[in-house]
Amino acid sequence: MSDILQPGDAHGDVLRLDRVTKSFPGVRALRDASFTVASGEVHALLGENGAGKSTLMKIACGALAPDAGTVHIGGVALGRHTPQAARALGLRVLHQERQIAAHLSVAENVLLDRVPTGPLGLVGRRRTERAARALLDELGIGLDPGRSAADLNAAEAQLVALARALSAGATVLVLDEPTASLQGDEVRVLFDIVRTLAGRGVGIVFISHHLDEVYAIADRVTVMRDGAVAGTVPAAGTRPDQLTAMIFGQSVDVSRAAVRAGLPVVVRGEPLVEVENIHLGRTVNGVSLTMHAGEVVALTGPLGSGASEVAQLVAGARGPSAGRITHATGAARTRPPRTRRDHARCGVAFLPADRKHAGVLLEHSVTENVALGDRATSRRVLLRRREDRRRAAEQVHRLGIRVADVRQRVQTLSGGNQQKVVLGRWLAVRSRVLVLDEPTAGVDVAAKVEIYRLLLAAAADGAAVLIVSSDFEEIHALADRVLVVCDGRVVAELPGHEADPHRVMQIEMEGRSA
Numbered sequence: 172m173s174d175i176l177q178p179g180d181a182h183g184d185v186l187r188l189d190r191v192t193k194s195f196p197g198v199r200a201l202r203d204a205s206f207t208v209a210s211g212e213v214h215a216l217l218g219e220n221g222a223g224k225s226t227l228m229k230i231a232c233g234a235l236a237p238d239a240g241t242v243h244i245g246g247v248a249l250g251r252h253t254p255q256a257a258r259a260l261g262l263r264v265l266h267q268e269r270q271i272a273a274h275l276s277v278a279e280n281v282l283l284d285r286v287p288t289g290p291l292g293l294v295g296r297r298r299t300e301r302a303a304r305a306l307l308d309e310l311g312i313g314l315d316p317g318r319s320a321a322d323l324n325a326a327e328a329q330l331v332a333l334a335r336a337l338s339a340g341a342t343v344l345v346l347d348e349p350t351a352s353l354q355g356d357e358v359r360v361l362f363d364i365v366r367t368l369a370g371r372g373v374g375i376v377f378i379s380h381h382l383d384e385v386y387a388i389a390d391r392v393t394v395m396r397d398g399a400v401a402g403t404v405p406a407a408g409t410r411p412d413q414l415t416a417m418i419f420g421q422s423v424d425v426s427r428a429a430v431r432a433g434l435p436v437v438v439r440g441e442p443l444v445e446v447e448n449i450h451l452g453r454t455v456n457g458v459s460l461t462m463h464a465g466e467v468v469a470l471t472g473p474l475g476s477g478a479s480e481v482a483q484l485v486a487g488a489r490g491p492s493a494g495r496i497t498h499a500t501g502a503a504r505t506r507p508p509r510t511r512r513d514h515a516r517c518g519v520a521f522l523p524a525d526r527k528h529a530g531v532l533l534e535h536s537v538t539e540n541v542a543l544g545d546r547a548t549s550r551r552v553l554l555r556r557r558e559d560r561r562r563a564a565e566q567v568h569r570l571g572i573r574v575a576d577v578r579q580r581v582q583t584l585s586g587g588n589q590q591k592v593v594l595g596r597w598l599a600v601r602s603r604v605l606v607l608d609e610p611t612a613g614v615d616v617a618a619k620v621e622i623y624r625l626l627l628a629a630a631a632d633g634a635a636v637l638i639v640s641s642d643f644e645e646i647h648a649l650a651d652r653v654l655v656v657c658d659g660r661v662v663a664e665l666p667g668h669e670a671d672p673h674r675v676m677q678i679e680m681e682g683r684s685a
């Protein structure tokens with residue numbers, strides 16, 4: 172911890188929530204939850220999907236008012252429950268979405284909440300860039316302050332948002348699953364910066380479903396269960412199985428053997444999709460692959476590798492600029508599918524990475540969202556509400572979706588539960604070809620295992636499954652074959668059980684430098 176003093180209360184806590192309670196119609200989201208963050212500590216907040224982590228942080232940042240309980244930031248009680256009031260006391264939240272102004276430069280973004288003014292209140296560009304440079308250097312961020320923010324990738328945008336929080340004098344930072352769109356080296360860069368911030372006395376809340384990240388960065392861990400705090404423990408000295416037991420009430424094994432236990436051994440069947448030398452602009456440069464019935468193929472690669480685009484092409488979400496994709500399934504056998512609807516009709520289910528925009532209809536109910544898969548794959552025009560509700564309820568049960576009623580709007584579900592709804596949509600229609608981009612991003616470990624088993628069961632039933640994943644544990648547990656993609660090409664193929672993180676990272680590095 173740092174010797175730089177930050178405002179805090181008598182215990183040095185920069186954030187203190189005391190006995191917070193919050194209910195939504197039909198749900199008790201928080202029950203008497205207390206949580207503190209000390210100056211200079213990284214405090215991980217864990218819990219299964221729907222446990223109450225986001226609700227607790229929404230109350231901390233003034234986005235929601237508690238029914239009971241208090242919030243103190245820097246030792247000062249949050250009087251009005253508004254984001255402005257929490258910000259004024261020094262609390263900032265970094266969401267997963269891009270939080271930078273694209274029309275401004277890096278420097279202007281960094282100093283957005285504290286633009287240095289010259290005489291007459293004018294903002295000097297050179298002065299802005301100098302001030303931003305100093306801040307970026309302090310954090311070890313090597314970005315050019317004069318660069319346009321529109322050109323930044325997701326990882327760079329996040330670093331700029333962090334620098335901006337620091338420049339605004341944040342004393343508490345809430346990072347909500349900050350590594351969701353980052354790859355290996357980018358995660359390391361982020362963690363270095365988080366450590367630097369903590370060294371300056373900033374208290375950091377780190378929400379994650381990845382225990383390896385928690386061990387890499389956190390000092391203390393608080394686990395939430397069913398809206399209550401199950402306990403707070405030091406990260407060092409607490410074993411992963413102890414944490415999963417706190418999260419789920421039992422330990423969870425994500426190994427290949429455990430995930431496959433009790434499932435039939437599958438023999439590779441006939442080819443269902445034939446991908447021949449496809450191209451997409453400069454992102455995909457001649458990829459060929461065959462997906463067979465009964466197998467799970469994983470595509471992996473560094474950010475921008477083109478793996479996601481290959482999945483989009485196979486799913487028919489985009490058309491290739493050259494090459495051919497032939498499906499052997501369903502009604503469209505006589506002609507290659509051209510549109511996404513064509514693909515869906517010949518049995519392709521697609522779970523895109525960008526769920527918020529392409530995956531889920533937030534304003535609609537769980538039932539309607541699950542039923543969408545059926546609408547895309549059948550010619551049925553008449554709505555069968557009762558049947559739709561029955562199917563939705565089945566998926567809610569299978570995937571452990573935390574929802575009071577299937578008529579509830581998806582908007583009111585926790586992030587991980589929204590993800591399960593989109594997945595349930597495609598599992599409900601028993602598609603023969605499943606294409607899933609990062610199928611378990613934001614999903615808790617117990618649900619991950621459940622999803623892996625459902626995908627393996629679908630494969631055992633004769634489906635061909637293609638996943639894009641940056642989660643090595645997931646690839647190792649799930650894949651029969653792994654294709655490593657770099658610069659829009661498949662640079663290596665290896666059997667799933669040989670795809671340990673070290674091996675894949677080595678191939679990615681060689682692929683990138685080739």
Ligand SMILES: Nc1ncnc2c1ncn2[C@@H]1O[C@H](COP(=O)(O)OP(=O)(O)OP(=O)(O)O)[C@@H](O)[C@H]1O
Pocket residue numbers: 195196198199200218219220221222223224225226227573574582583584585586587588613
């Ligand atoms: N606006 C709302 N209306 C109704 N219910 C809500 C609302 N916001 C949250 N909930 C419910 O409160 C509970 C806690 O949700 P919360 O988002 O805090 O979970 P979480 O721990 O952050 O989960 P995840 O890991 O999936 O993000 C869930 O049951 C959720 O459905």
